[in-house]
Amino acid sequence: MQWLWKAAGSDGYILKKSTYSDQVKYACLGGIVVATGFMAAMAGGYAIYTIFEPKGSALDGGVHTSTAIMSCIFGVIWGLIIFNIDRFIVAATGKGDGTEAITWQEFTNSLPRIVMGLVIAITISKPMEIRMFKSEIDAELHQEQLEKRKAYEIATKANYETRFDAIDVQVAKIEEGREALIQRIKKAEKEYYDQLQGRAGAGAGNGPLSKALKQQMDKLEIELGNYDGDKKNELDRLTSERLKLTQELDRELAKNQEVAGGLDGLLERIKLAHEIAGAWITFFITLLFVVIELTPIFFKMMLIKSPYDFMSDNIKELIRAEEGIQIKYEYYNDKKGQERNLVINHQVKRRIDEKIALMAAQTELSDYIIEKWKEREKKNINENVDAYISESK
Known part of the structure; x- marks a missing residue:
C-alpha cells in the first residue's frame, strides 16, 4: 500500500x-x-x-x-x-x-x-x-499481400515483356532464314531423287540434270552450314541475354514477394483494425x-477535503513558519486587477537588514576614521606649518 x-x-x-x-x-x-x-x-x-x-x-x-x-x-x-x-x-x-x-x-x-x-x-x-x-x-492482411503480390508480378512481367519480345524477334528472324534454307534443300533433294527415279519426265535418270541438281543440293547444304556458323555467335548472345533477363525477372519477382510481405507493418495493421472493428x-x-x-x-x-488534506496543509504551514515564510493571501491587485498573494521571506528580509545595518556601520566608522585623521593632520599643521609645507614640496 x-x-x-x-x-x-x-x-x-x-x-x-x-x-x-x-x-x-x-x-x-x-x-x-x-x-x-x-x-x-x-x-x-x-x-x-x-x-x-x-x-x-x-x-x-x-x-x-x-x-x-x-x-x-x-x-x-x-x-x-x-x-x-x-x-x-x-x-x-x-x-x-x-x-x-x-x-x-x-x-x-x-x-x-x-x-x-x-x-x-x-x-x-x-x-x-x-x-x-x-x-x-x-x-x-494475408489476402491483401496475395493481391498486392499478384499485381506486382503482372506489372513486373509487363515491364520485361517488351525486352523478351525484342530478343524473340531477332531469334525468330534467324530461325526464319535457316528454315528458308532447309526448305530449299528439301526441295532440291526432292527434285534430285525424282530425277534419279524417273519421276521427273523426259531426261530422267542419273544424267547431267541429276548431277546438276546434286551439285545444287550440296551447295545449299554448304550454305546452311555457313549460315549456322555465321549465326552461332549471335544466337549464343541472344540466348545468354534471354537467360540473364530471365534471372533478372526472377530476382524482381522475389523482390515483389518481399515488397508484398512489407505490408505487414504497424500502420497497415492499425488501418485494418479500424476497417475490421x-x-x-x-x-x-x-x-x-x-x-x-x-x-x-x-x-x-x-x-x-479530508483529514489528509488538512494535515498536509498544516505541515506545509509549519514548514513555512519554520523557514520564516509568510503569505498574505489576496493582499494586492496586479495591473490586470487580479488579486495576488504577498509572500514575505522573513529570514531573507532579516539577512538583508543585517547586511544593510553592517554596511551602514562600516560607512559610519569610515567617516569617523576620516574625521579623526583630519583633526590630527590639522593639529600637525598648526604646530609646524613650515615643516608640513616642506614635506609637501
Missing part, C-alpha cells in the same frame, strides 16, 4: 496518521497509475515487435527471439516513462475547491494535464487494438483507455 501511495505522489508519512478511507483512496489512485504504466509497457513492446519483426506472410507463425528481447527491453523502458509521466500528472494535479463538483475553473486549470493524458491514452490503445483483433487482421468499437476501446488514463485527474478534482 505504501508503494501505491508513492505511485500516486502522496505523502506516506501523513497517510499513516490519516484515516483508513484516505489510505484506500490514494492506494487506488496509485494502482491506476501503476496499471497505466503496465499497459503502456505491453503496448510499447508489442508495437516495437510489430515494427521490427521479420516481414513475410501474415500467417507465418513463430516468434523472432532477438526482436522479442529488444521489444521487452523497450517495453519496460516505455512503461517506466509513462508511469513517471502519469505520476507527475497526478501529483501535480491540485485538490480543486475541495468539493465533489468539477467547476469550469478546475477543468480549465487541468486542461494541459488532460491533453497529455489523452495523447498517452491514444498511444497505448492503438497497439492494444491490433493485438485484440490479431487473427482477423492476419487473415485480411468499425468506427464504434474502435472508439469505445480508445475511450476505455482514455477513461483509465484520465480517471486520476478527475478523481483528484472530485475529492472532498
